[in-house]
Amino acid sequence: MRAVVKIGGSLLRSAQHFVEAAKFLSSYESPVVVVSAVKGVTDMLIELYKTRYESLYEAIRDIHVEIAKRLGVSGVEPLLKELRAALELPEGPDVLDYFMSFGERLSATIMNGLLKRMGFDSKLFVAPIVTDDSFGNARPLEDRSLASEIDGHEGIAVVTGFIGRTKDGRFTTVGRGGSDYTATFLAKLLGYRQVVLVTDSPGVMTANPQEVPEAKILPMMSVEEAVEAARLGAKNFHPRTFEPVSGGMYVEVRNYWSRGTVIGNFYAPPPYKVVLRCGEGSCVVGLEAEEIVKLGGEYVSRFAAQVPMPPKWAHDLFVKPYFEKLVWIN
CATH class of the missing domain: 3.40.1160.10 (Acetylglutamate kinase-like)
Known part of the structure; x- marks a missing residue:
């Protein structure tokens, strides 16, 4: 193919x-x-x-x-x-x-x-x-x-x-x-x-490296998470980039040298994938974003929630705890 x-x-x-x-x-x-x-x-x-x-x-x-x-x-x-x-x-x-x-x-x-x-x-x-x-x-x-x-x-x-x-x-x-x-x-x-x-870029990052120097490359994302991240402005993707991805299709986001990020119709850890600057606070994108709403975050969608804190703080709180539990791409 x-x-x-x-x-x-x-x-x-x-x-x-x-x-x-x-x-x-x-x-x-x-x-x-x-x-x-x-x-x-x-x-x-x-x-x-x-x-x-x-x-x-x-x-x-x-x-x-x-x-x-x-x-x-x-x-x-x-x-x-x-x-x-x-x-x-x-x-x-x-x-x-x-x-x-x-x-x-x-x-x-x-x-x-x-x-x-x-x-x-x-x-x-x-x-x-x-x-x-x-x-x-x-x-x-x-x-x-x-x-x-x-x-x-x-x-x-x-x-x-x-x-x-x-x-x-x-x-x-x-x-x-x-x-x-x-x-x-x-x-x-x-x-x-x-x-x-x-x-x-070597792949989809967990945050903007200029704001969060310790941001990592995500190995995998679900299509739903990628759609939401693109809609919120991740990596300057067109907001509809991932909407056509269906069935057995998959997308690799990478540079010439990295393995990059694979995006498809599957669900992979961690539960929180990307932190984006969003209005006066940050938006956290991930499969369990609704859990953040229960903790006081503002509902954005099933796969995103807004929190009133800078991206660095949100990244440290929601994404960074999973760094040592997963095999990340450096």
Whole structure:
């Protein structure tokens, strides 16, 4: 069974980073590769849409031309000319999504070209997910009309993350952080079991390491816990990242070197998994979050409760006691 492997934009900052990503992808057999925009480019495209500054367009052009040149890859110039022409378009939510689509389209074009140069049978699929027309936060539809061609390609399929298209062909975006959501939804749509979300983080952490230095990498999480953690803002996941994960599907959250966190339809200790900054206090996510409500916490959901204390305190109280009882990934 093919894996869907998403490469985050934080890992695509230069030509060398594209090479590192391609080498990692070569360890999978004919993966479906979901590619994010080069780090920082989506914000630049939003600003370009607002200002239409020629200098900003040139900065975006230079980033991609430089990467493509160093890799010996072609195909970005037609897209850059198309972006230049878009500067004359009127404002509108559909036009903003069109502007933002160029980040993933350029990045995926480079990745596809690099994989071809490395000798792989790679094919580019641009926005193969059909969505509604809620521009800026489009909802993917259970429509295989565009994605079915991926099944027919036996080599590596390179797919643009974050973007889809309406039934009449206009580009849409599914919300910031949407490449994760693209990967899980596409896997469900195509019936694939394994999704690998590759980022600069070694996995899902029990807390933000900047606030809680002793935070650990979770070996496993249930889908329900992951859905709640994403909804509350864990690791900048799209809030709907894990909603498509059903049946025998599972998701690995990892970097190139770690074993990361496995998320699926199973329940594993500890009872409290993640502590997040939440309003003026903290939210604790875990299978036994309702027990925290009995102790005076505020109910958030079956899998989350809010407590009036900083994340460090909440982590020490609810998560840290389990450190010595479990085999943690360092």
